[in-house]
Amino acid sequence: MESTTFGAALLETCVSAAVAAPSIHNTQPWRFGLDPATVTFEVRADPARSMPHVDPTGRALLLSVGACVFNLRVALAHFGWSPVTRLLPDPDDPGLLATVRPADPTARRREEGSVDLYEAVWRRHSSRLPFAGRSLPAAVRDELAAVARAEGTSLRFCxxxxxxxxLRLTAEAERRNRLDADRAAESRRRVHRVLEPPPGTGLPRTALGPQDARERIPLRDFTAQRHPERLVARPFEASPVLALLATEHDRRVDWLRTGQALERVWLVATVYGVRGSVMHQAVEWADLRDALGGPPEGTAHPQLLMRLGYGPEGPATPRRTPGRDPRPAARAGTPPPSRPSPPSRPGAPS
Known part of the structure; x- marks a missing residue:
C-alpha cells in the first residue's frame, strides 16, 4: 500500500480515536509514529507519563497503551481496513510496544466486530457515580466474557x-495508598482543580464523583484522607457488579493484551448501555494482587477489576495532544490537538 492512499484526515481521525482510550490514573501515556512506506502506526509509551511509585513495573502503563491500540484497531476497521496488529514486534527495540498496519480492504476481517464499536469509542467514559441496583443480564455477561477471551484474557464476574x-482487598489497597506518602503525592499530582489552567492530562476534580456513603465501594479518591467538602457522600449500589480481568501469564505482552481486552469489554458494555469504571488499587500491591485471584484461579494473574452497571454517564476528561515519536519528523504522525466530537466519516482514502 502506498502512503498516498491513506489520507491525512483519516490518519488524524484514527489517532483521535486511539487517544480516546481509558488509562490508569488518566495518564494517557502514549506516543505515535508512522512508517510512511507501509502506513504502519507505531505505538510507544511516553516515559514522562510514568508513575514510578504507583506503577514501578510499568504494568499499568502498558495496560493503558494496550487500550489505545484497540481503539486504533476499531477505527481502522470502521473505515474499511483490516488492522494487522503486532505487539512487541522488535526484540531489538523494546520501546516499540505495538504496530498496527491497515491491510488491503479486500482482505477485511469482520470476526472481531470492531466496526460496530466505533461510535462507542466516543461515548465511553468512566463513571464513578452510583449505579442502579440491578445486575447485568446473563447474555451480556456471557458476551463480555467472550470478547475478553478473544483478546487472550479471562473475565470473571465476582x-x-x-x-x-x-472489595475488602481493594479497600485495604486504598488504605495503604493513603498511608504511603510517595504514592499519595504521585496520585494527587494527577488531579487538578477546575479553576486551574488545564495541565493537558490528569483528572479534573469534578470527575472524581462522590464518596460511597456506606463505604462499601472503595473508589480511589487520590487523597491522603477523606474530604467531604470535595467529595460528597452518596449511597451507592448495595451489590455492585464486579468483573476481574486476568491472564495465564504475566509478561509485558500480557499487559498489552489486557489493555486491549479492557477496552473491548468496555466498548461492548457501552453498546449495551452499561457504564463502567476501573478499580485498580489491589493489583498495585503484590500480596493483594495474588489474593485477588483466589481459588480456583490460583494460577491466573489478576490484572484489573472493573465495576459495571446501569447509571449516569461519567464526564469526559481532557485529552492531551498525543506525543510524537522522538525520531525524525518524517516518521511521526500528526495528531489532532484534542479529543473531538465524533467526526463525520471522511472520504475514501485518496
Whole structure:
C-alpha cells in the first residue's frame, strides 16, 4: 500500500480515536509514529507519563497503551481496513510496544466486530457515580466474557461472598495508598482543580464523583484522607457488579493484551448501555494482587477489576495532544490537538 492512499484526515481521525482510550490514573501515556512506506502506526509509551511509585513495573502503563491500540484497531476497521496488529514486534527495540498496519480492504476481517464499536469509542467514559441496583443480564455477561477471551484474557464476574472479598482487598489497597506518602503525592499530582489552567492530562476534580456513603465501594479518591467538602457522600449500589480481568501469564505482552481486552469489554458494555469504571488499587500491591485471584484461579494473574452497571454517564476528561515519536519528523504522525466530537466519516482514502 502506498502512503498516498491513506489520507491525512483519516490518519488524524484514527489517532483521535486511539487517544480516546481509558488509562490508569488518566495518564494517557502514549506516543505515535508512522512508517510512511507501509502506513504502519507505531505505538510507544511516553516515559514522562510514568508513575514510578504507583506503577514501578510499568504494568499499568502498558495496560493503558494496550487500550489505545484497540481503539486504533476499531477505527481502522470502521473505515474499511483490516488492522494487522503486532505487539512487541522488535526484540531489538523494546520501546516499540505495538504496530498496527491497515491491510488491503479486500482482505477485511469482520470476526472481531470492531466496526460496530466505533461510535462507542466516543461515548465511553468512566463513571464513578452510583449505579442502579440491578445486575447485568446473563447474555451480556456471557458476551463480555467472550470478547475478553478473544483478546487472550479471562473475565470473571465476582458475586456474593466473592464480591465482598475483592472489595475488602481493594479497600485495604486504598488504605495503604493513603498511608504511603510517595504514592499519595504521585496520585494527587494527577488531579487538578477546575479553576486551574488545564495541565493537558490528569483528572479534573469534578470527575472524581462522590464518596460511597456506606463505604462499601472503595473508589480511589487520590487523597491522603477523606474530604467531604470535595467529595460528597452518596449511597451507592448495595451489590455492585464486579468483573476481574486476568491472564495465564504475566509478561509485558500480557499487559498489552489486557489493555486491549479492557477496552473491548468496555466498548461492548457501552453498546449495551452499561457504564463502567476501573478499580485498580489491589493489583498495585503484590500480596493483594495474588489474593485477588483466589481459588480456583490460583494460577491466573489478576490484572484489573472493573465495576459495571446501569447509571449516569461519567464526564469526559481532557485529552492531551498525543506525543510524537522522538525520531525524525518524517516518521511521526500528526495528531489532532484534542479529543473531538465524533467526526463525520471522511472520504475514501485518496
Amino acid at each position: 458475586d456474593g461472598a466473592e464480591a465482598t472479598r475483592v
